[in-house]
Amino acid sequence: MFEKSFKHAPLGKALVAPDGRWIAVNKALCAMLGYEEQELLSVSLRVLTYPHDLHLDRAKYxxxxxxxxxxxxxEKRHFHKSGAIIWTSLSISMVRNDYGSQDFCIYQFLDITEKKRREARLRLFFDHASHMLAVVDADGYVAQANAAWTKALGWSSNELAQRRLVDLLHPEDRDTNALPRRHMPRYLAKDGQYQQVEWLATVFQNGCFHYVAKELPRGA
Structure with missing residues (x-):
């Protein structure tokens, strides 16, 4: 039963010895990496792993x-036979014998390459958008802020991440920060002056606020 479910599982699966040698691989993993079964068994998992990712899970392993x-x-990157890079979500569990010694590991590979490509495209859009985009956590701290925030206020993304967004508000504008749309508060810039922005949208999702704003001319 195990052998049948292993061979025909929709996820890429492998049985791996504690020293990293393949013991068995299934059809889905062979298809994912572009190898025939015997061919894949002859290639080291270490060789198939992107060098930077080799030791990402050393402590966990x-x-x-x-x-x-x-x-x-x-999550790790692996090399397809063609040389292309495949991103995988990797789950690893240990099977032990009756004496408690390591017998083999079960590796499950899910191809998340397209997901990573979408994330990269969204990251590119976020970073280079002309509007000010920010993600603020439930405690009010800036989890992410794009380059438009640095352009408007002078604070780097790391400096913003150490602050609550409300703490940068002009004292007279703090009561208006709760308004959901199209208000124009002033935020403290790094040069000590206040910069007015116009909020265009506020969305609460996954426990965070997502803000879209635009910089207004000083003195507006």
């Missing part, structure tokens, strides 16, 4: 081998 955890999840 050590904890798995030691028996401190039963499974863990990570």
């Amino acid at each position: 050590s904890a798995l081998i030691a028996g401190h955890i039963g499974r863990y999840h990570t």
Whole structure:
């Protein structure tokens, strides 16, 4: 039963020895990486892993081998046979024998390459948008702010991340910060002056506020 479900699983699956050697791979994993089964078994998983990602999970893998955890999840890049890079969501669990020693690991690979491409496109749009885009967490701290914020206020994204957005408001404008749309508060710029912005949209999603604003001419 296990063998049948392993071979025909829609996710890429592999049985891997504790030292990293393939024991078995299924059809979905072969298709994902572009190899025939015997061909893939002859290629080291280490060779197929993007060099920068080789040690991303070193601490978790050590904890798995030691028996401190039963499974863990990570994301890694792997090389397709063609040389293309495949992003995978990787789940790793340990199977032990009756004496508690490591027997083998079960690796499950989900191809998330397209998801990563979409995220990269959204990141590019966010970073280079002409409007001021920001994500503010439930405590009011700036989780993300694009370059338009730095252009308008002079604060770097790292400097903004150390502040609550409301703390940059002009004292006279703090009561208006709760208004949902199209108000024009003033925010403290790095040069000590206040910069007025116009809020265009506020959306609350996944526990965060997503803001869209535009810079107004000083003195407007």
